[in-house]
Amino acid sequence: MTASRLVPGPVTVRVPAKVNLELLVGPLRDDGFHTLATVYQAVGLYDDVTVAAADTWGVSVSGALAAGVPTDADNLGLRAARLLADRYAGGPAHVGIRKGIPVAGGMAGGSADAAAALVGLDQLWDLGLDRDELEEVAAELGSDVPFLVSGGTAMGSGRGERLAPVLARGTYHWVFALAEGGLSTPEVYAECDRLRAGTVVPEPVATPALMAALRTGDPHELAPQLTNDLQPAAISLRPELGETLDAGMEYGALAGVVSGSGPTIAFLVENNEAGIDLAVALTASGVVRDVRRAAGPVHGAHVIHQRAD
Numbered sequence: 001m002t003a004s005r006l007v008p009g010p011v012t013v014r015v016p017a018k019v020n021l022e023l024l025v026g027p028l029r030d031d032g033f034h035t036l037a038t039v040y041q042a043v044g045l046y047d048d049v050t051v052a053a054a055d056t057w058g059v060s061v062s063g064a065l066a067a068g069v070p071t072d073a074d075n076l077g078l079r080a081a082r083l084l085a086d087r088y089a090g091g092p093a094h095v096g097i098r099k100g101i102p103v104a105g106g107m108a109g110g111s112a113d114a115a116a117a118l119v120g121l122d123q124l125w126d127l128g129l130d131r132d133e134l135e136e137v138a139a140e141l142g143s144d145v146p147f148l149v150s151g152g153t154a155m156g157s158g159r160g161e162r163l164a165p166v167l168a169r170g171t172y173h174w175v176f177a178l179a180e181g182g183l184s185t186p187e188v189y190a191e192c193d194r195l196r197a198g199t200v201v202p203e204p205v206a207t208p209a210l211m212a213a214l215r216t217g218d219p220h221e222l223a224p225q226l227t228n229d230l231q232p233a234a235i236s237l238r239p240e241l242g243e244t245l246d247a248g249m250e251y252g253a254l255a256g257v258v259s260g261s262g263p264t265i266a267f268l269v270e271n272n273e274a275g276i277d278l279a280v281a282l283t284a285s286g287v288v289r290d291v292r293r294a295a296g297p298v299h300g301a302h303v304i305h306q307r308a309d
C-alpha cells in the first residue's frame, strides 16, 4: 500500500431544499429569535457538496444558481467545516458547492450546505458521529440546519432547531416559482413583528388538522392546511408575490404558499403531470423569473460518492 492511499478521497454529499408546510411564528424571544411551530418537508432540489482534505481552508461555488453565494469565511458550508474541526479533530478542508437550490429564496440553501459539510466531513475525518451529535453542531450554525441533516417531514419547535418526527404518507408534487433577487430572513422576521405590533402573539402550536392531512397522503387534504405566518411580511416587502400566488392558483395549483421567508412561492399540485402543466403555464405567463419542479419528502444530507485516492 502506498502512503497516498491512506489519505481519504473527496466525499460528495447531496442535500435537499426544504419547504415549510406550516410556519407559525410566536413571540420574539430575548435572544432575538422567534418561537416557532413549523412542519418542514425536504424536497428534491439539491446542492451537491464535495469536501476534500486540503492545505488551507477554502470554498468554491459553481452552478447556474451560484450568484450571490459568498466564497469567503461567511459561506455556511465553510463555517460548518471549521466549527466541526473546532469541536472534533480535523485538518483543513476544501468545500466545493454545486448550487441547485435557489439562493436567499426561503428554501434553506445555505443551511443545506452547512448540513452537507457536516455529513461529508464526518465521513472524511472518520468521526463516527451519530445523528444527535451532528444535529447538535448543526443547531449552532442555524435554526433549520438540523432539519437538513435529517430530511423527510418533521416538526420543528424552539427556534426551529428542535425536531420531532411526523408521520407523512405518500409523495407530494411541488412547483416552485423563483423570484428575481432574494429576501433577507432577519428582515422578513422584522417586518412580521412590525405588522403585528400591538397585538398579543400566542405561543405557536402545530395544527392537528395538518398532521391528520399528512397521514392521508392526499394532496387535496394537505392543500387547505398550508400556512405561513411570514407570508404577509414577505408580500409586504415584495408586493408582486401576491400576483404570482394568484397566477399559480388560476393555472391549476391546489394551493400556494410563500416558502419560509420567501420570496420563492411553493405551489402544491395533484401529481407530476399537473406539475408539468403548471410549470409551463407559469413560465409562459411571464409572471415568474423561473420555475422548478420537485417532489417530497426526500432524505436529508447523504453521501453519494467517495473517491478512493
Ligand SMILES: C[C@@](CO)(OP(=O)(O)O)[C@H](O)COP(=O)(O)OP(=O)(O)OC[C@H]1O[C@@H](n2ccc(N)nc2=O)[C@H](O)[C@@H]1O
Pocket (backbone or CB within 6 Å): 020, 023, 032, 033, 034, 035, 036, 038, 105, 106, 107, 108, 109, 111, 141, 142, 143, 144, 145, 158, 159, 160, 185, 186, 189, 259, 260, 261, 262
Ligand atoms: C424562515 C426559516 C423557516 O424555516 O427559513 P428560511 O425561509 O430563511 O430558509 C427559518 O426560521 C430561518 O432559519 P435560518 O435561516 O437557519 O435562520 P438563522 O440563521 O437561525 O437566523 C437568522 C435570523 O433570522 C431570525 N430568526 C430565525 C429563526 C427564528 N426562529 N426566529 C428568528 O427571528 C433572527 O433574526 C436570526 O438572527
Ligand SMILES: Nc1ncnc2c1ncn2[C@@H]1O[C@H](COP(=O)(O)OP(=O)(O)O)[C@@H](O)[C@H]1O
Pocket (backbone or CB within 6 Å): 068, 069, 070, 074, 075, 076, 077, 097, 102, 103, 104, 105, 106, 107, 108, 109, 110, 111, 113, 114, 182, 183, 185, 260, 261, 262
Ligand atoms: N452556502 C451558501 N449558500 C447560499 N447562501 C449562503 C451560503 N452561505 C452563506 N450564504 C448567505 O446566506 C444568505 C441566505 O441564503 P439561503 O440559505 O439560500 O436563503 P434562505 O435563508 O432564504 O433559505 C444568502 O444571501 C448568502 O449571503
